[in-house]
Amino acid sequence: MPVGKNVQSMFSGISGKYDFANHFLSGGVDWYWRAKLVNAVKRHGPTAVADLACGSGDVSLALRKNLSTDIPIQGLDFCEPMLDVARGKLGKRNLPGELSFAFGDCMDLPLEDKSVDAVTIAFGLRNFEDRHKGLTEMRRVLKRDRGALFVLEFTQPDPWMKPIYAPYLKYVLPHLARLTTGDKAAYDYLAGSIEEFPDKESLSQEMRGAGFTDVKAFGLTGSIVALHVAKG
Numbered sequence: 001m002p003v004g005k006n007v008q009s010m011f012s013g014i015s016g017k018y019d020f021a022n023h024f025l026s027g028g029v030d031w032y033w034r035a036k037l038v039n040a041v042k043r044h045g046p047t048a049v050a051d052l053a054c055g056s057g058d059v060s061l062a063l064r065k066n067l068s069t070d071i072p073i074q075g076l077d078f079c080e081p082m083l084d085v086a087r088g089k090l091g092k093r094n095l096p097g098e099l100s101f102a103f104g105d106c107m108d109l110p111l112e113d114k115s116v117d118a119v120t121i122a123f124g125l126r127n128f129e130d131r132h133k134g135l136t137e138m139r140r141v142l143k144r145d146r147g148a149l150f151v152l153e154f155t156q157p158d159p160w161m162k163p164i165y166a167p168y169l170k171y172v173l174p175h176l177a178r179l180t181t182g183d184k185a186a187y188d189y190l191a192g193s194i195e196e197f198p199d200k201e202s203l204s205q206e207m208r209g210a211g212f213t214d215v216k217a218f219g220l221t222g223s224i225v226a227l228h229v230a231k232g
């Protein structure tokens with residue numbers, strides 16, 4: 001399973017096709033999952049947001065569109081070609097308010113202690129070489145009094161969804177992915193990393209282990225994906 005530098009080069013290789021593959025392979029449901037994340041952040045009412053592992057920028061851009069223009073948003077990722085896609089999308093939209101896309105490794109975030117009151121991460125945590133270290137870094141940069149973490153990530157599906165989803169993941173997704181991106185290996189990795197990822201309760205436990213409190217998990221679409229929300 002790729003870690004660190006290999007994850008960087010894997011995302012570099014698919015950066016130009018990532019958005020299309022995302023929407024195609026999820027049947028467009030990924031827009032709904034990201035909207036759930038954005039709405040949760042909006043309800044929290046942050047004053048400064050860091051969107052980690054921002055990739056091609058869909059979450060950062062949706063946050064920019066939905067949050068008040070006086071709230072600065074920083075998108076950080078360690079893969080420059082993905083950041084270039086994000087910057088290109090930002091350049092084409094006339095969005096008021098501060099939004100920047102910059103290099104940032106989630107194992108060593110370029111952010112001050114207690115500097116933001118919302119950290120978001122969508123489909124990034126699964127790729128970390130050290131999840132505990134990444135979660136601890138996220139907590140470090142969150143304000144203690146009102147900081148919150150929002151994690152959108154694949155999880156283990158509910159029992160009724162499993163018979164539909166497991167064959168899709170194993171037999172259909174890697175082939176559709178090869179057709180859309182030409183990189184079957186990257187999507188074999190995707191399927192494997194999803195199967196191995198902790199379920200909602202186990203991830204909640206890991207978040208508590210990194211110091212987060214009041215952890216809540218919401219399954220989406222039969223728990224194909226979960227939104228975890230926690231206090232920093």
Ligand SMILES: C[S@@+](CC[C@H](N)C(=O)[O-])C[C@H]1O[C@@H](n2cnc3c(N)ncnc32)[C@H](O)[C@@H]1O
Nearest residue numbers: 053054055077078079082105106122123124127
């Ligand atoms: C599946 S993409 C998700 C992108 C975006 N958040 C979205 O919702 O589409 C995963 C991203 O995580 C980034 N990533 C993985 N590990 C990282 C790390 N340690 N530091 C920064 N970015 C990381 C990859 O470069 C990639 O852009």
